[in-house]
Amino acid sequence: MQEIWCERIDSSQPELAAVIDEIAEECNIPRAVAKIAAARGCRNGMEAMAYLEPNVEDFHNPWDLPDMQKAVERILSAKENGEKVCVYGDYDVDGTTAVSILVDYFKSLGMDVMHKIPNRLIEGYGMNIEAVRKLIDCGVKLIVTVDNGIAAKDEIAYAAEHGVDVIVTDHHECQGELPKAVAVIDAKRPDSQYPFSELCGAGLAFKCVQALEEAQGQTRDLSNYLECAAMATVADIVPLQDENRLIVKMGIESINTDCKNAGIQALAQVSNVQEVTSGNIGFVLAPKINAAGRLGEADCVVDLYTKKEAVQVNQVAEFLKDENEKRQEIEAQIYNEAVQAIKLQKKYQEVFICAAGKNWHSGVIGIVASKIQEIWYHPVIVMGIDEDGIARGSCRSVEGINIFEALSGCSELFETYGGHEMAAGFSIKEENIPKLESFLKEWAKKNHSRINLIKKIYYDGDLSENDIDWELMDCISMCEPYGVKNPSPLFRLSHIHPEEVKTMGQDQAHLSFKDGDFRCIAFSQGKLASALLRDYDEGIDVLAVPKVNHFMGNDQIELMVKNILIPELFDHEKCWQYLKILKNASDAVIKELPIWQYDQKDILPNREETVWVYKMLKKYAENGVKFDALMDRNKTLNCFKLLAILEIFNEIDVVHSKLKKGIIYSKIPKEQQKKDIKKAELVIKLKRNIN
Secondary structure, eight states, X not given: OEEEEEESSOTTSHHHHHHHHHHHHHHTOOHHHHHHHHHTTOOSHHHHHHHHSOOGGGOOOGGGSTTHHHHHHHHHHHHHHTOEEEEEOOSSHHHHHHHHHHHHXXXXXXXXXXXXXXXXXXXXXXXXXXXXXXXXXXXXXXXXXXXXXXXXXXXXXXXXXXXXXXXXXXXXXXXXXXXXXXXXXXXXXXXXXXSOOOOOHHHHHHHHHHHHHHHTTOOOOOHHHHHHHHHHHXXXXXXXXXXXXXXHHHHHHHHHHHOOOHHHHHHHHHTTOSSOOHHHIIIIIHHHHHHHHHTTOTHHHHXXXXXXXXXXXXXXXXXXXXXXXXXXXXXXXXXXXXXXXXXXXXGGGSSSEEEEEETOOTTTHHHHHHHHHHHSOSOEEEEEEOTTSEEEEEEEOOTTOOHHHHHHTTGGGEEEEEEOSSEEEEEEEGGGHHHHHHHHHHHXXXXXXXXXXXXXXXXXXXXXXXXXXXXXXXXXXXXXXXXXXXXXXXXXXXXXXXXXXXXXXXXXXXXXXEETTEEXXXXXXXXXXXXXXXXXXXXXXXXEEEEEEEETTEEEEEEEEEEEEOOGGGOHHHHHHHHHHXXXXXXXHHTTXXXXXXXXXXXXXXXXHHXXXXXXXXXXXXXXXXXXXXXXXXXXXXXXXXXXXXXXXXHTTSXXXXXXXXXXXXXXXXXXXXXXXXXXXXXXXXXHHHO
16 A cells, blocks of 8 residues: 655645744644644634633534424424324434434433334335334324434325324435425535534434423533433544534543443443543444444444443443444454455456455445455445345545546446445445446546555644653643544654664564654554664654553653654565556556656666675575565665566566565576576666656
C-alpha cells in the first residue's frame, strides 16, 4: 500500500497563520493545539472555545426541527387517550438505541408502548407492509419510526388507510416527496431550519424527549438518554461536530462519573472497559451491540438499555459478548477465504477488488470489505451468495473513487442497490457477477487515476520534542471526543534518531524505541525494526500523538507512533512497488514515480556495485544471505539499487534469486554466456527516465 503524508491545513498561508495565532492567544493554549482547532473549522477564539469547552447551553432548540410540534401533540394525545404506540426502528446500534430511548421514555409517561425491529436476515432494512399489518392486528394506533421511515411512503400510506398514524423520525436523505405521515422529523428535509443536519437516529430521539419534557413542563434528569445517544452517535459514524460533539462529550462524562444506564455499565464491565471513550465505544462496545442485529437478535439490545435490574442487564451483556464472539468467528473465516481467493486469482491487480463466496454471511461482509481494504488500498466489494443464487454485496471505496456512481453505471445488473460515494450495497444474481466485474474494470480505465490508490495520511502539523509537556497534554485532551470530522490529533516529528530499538508483543509484531526522553510505541510495525537500526544522516520522520501512560501510579508521556517514514530508497515495500511499476506500467505512469527526484547514483547501480553483489550472491548461494547484511557491508547500496540488481540479474539470466523473509537465495546457471547489463530492459528504462 502506497501512502502520502499531507498536512491537514496549510498554516504557511498568512490568513490561516493569523487565525492560529489569534486562537492561541485568546484561548491561552499552545500553538499546536490552536492549529488542531483551526483544522477542525474554528476561525476565531470564540469558535475555538466552543470547540474546546462545549456546554449544555450549546444544545439547539428541539422545536426548530421540522414537524416537532405536530409530533409532540400527537404523542401526548396518544398518552391521554391510552392508545397503543409502536416504536419502529432499525437493527444497527443507532436504530436499536433510538428505539430504547423512546420506549423507555414513553413507559416513564405510563404509555402503552411496544417496539418493532425488523430481522436483518429475513426482513431487511426499514418498514414493510407485512410488519405494519401485524401491528394493526395488535391494535397499534400510532407508529413512531426511528432511524428509518423517510423512504417508507407505501408502508405509511397503508397504515393510514387502516386508521394508524405514523410519525417519522429519521436522519437519512429525503428521496423526492415526503411520506404522508402525521409528522416527518428529519433535519435533512429541504425546508428544515434546524441549524445542524447530522444528528443520528438516537440523537433525534433524544431531541424528541427534550421537546416532550418541555411541553409537559418537566425538568427531569435526562442523563440516561444522553448516555444512550452518545453510544449511538459514535457507533453510527456521524460527524462529531456541533450538537453531536456535545451529546458525545456530555454523555461520556455522565457514563464515567455517575452512569445512569445499567445496561451500558454492564456492557463496559463484561468488556473490561474501565473508562469509556469514543475510541472504545467504536471498537469495543458498539460491535457487541451491532453483533445482535447482524445475527438477527436485535431485540435484546432494547432489554440491555431499558431493564433496570443488574441481574437482567448482566445476562444480556454476556449474551451480546457471546454473539460478538460468534460474529468474529464467522467474520474471520470469511476474511481468510476472501483474502486467499484474492491472492490466488490476483484480484489485487484490478482497481476494484472483488471477492465472492457461497453462503458468506451478509451480516459481516461489510466488516470484511473494510478489513481487506486495510491490506490493499483499493475499492473492495465482498459478496455472499445464498442458496437461491442471489449475492448480497457490500462495498467500501477510497477517496476519489465514487463507488455509488460506478454501480449506477450498471444498475440493470442489480436486483437492488443503494449507497453513497464511499460505501454501497446491492443484491445481484450470481450469473451477473462476471458482468459486474467486467463493467467495473472498464469503468476504472475511464474514470480512475493511479493517484487514487495512494492513501493520504493527514496530520495536524509539526511538533518537536521540546513542545511536548504536561500543558500540551491537558490542552490536547480538551479536543476529545474523537471521531468523524474530529479525528484524533496527529503530529509530524522529524529527524528522529531511534535508540533502544526492539520488537515486542505476540510474534514480535510491535515496535518500541526511544527518542530522547520519550518512549515511542508503534503497533503492527515490528517489521521495520531492522530498518530503524540503520544510521540515516537525516534521521527518520514519524507521525505520532503524545499519550499519557498510567502505570502503577506513575504517569508518563509516550509517543504513539502511527506511521514511520524511513528514507524512501531504504523502504523495502515502496521499492518493490516502484520496481513493479517500472517493469509493467506505461511510460506515463512511470514518469509519476517519486524516485526521479533522486540523483542518478542513488537509483542506477554502477558496474562496481553489480559486480560486488554478483560475487556475494555466488559466495552465499547455497545458504542464502541476508538482504540487509549486503547493504550494511556496502554503504553505497540502498534498498532500491539492491532490488534493481536482483531484478536485472534475473532478467538477463545471470543469477536466479528469490527473496524470502529477508534472505536472498540464489542459483547461478552452470553455463553462461557473456551478458551486457546495459541492454537489460530495466536498465534502459531507468536511464531513459533519469535523462
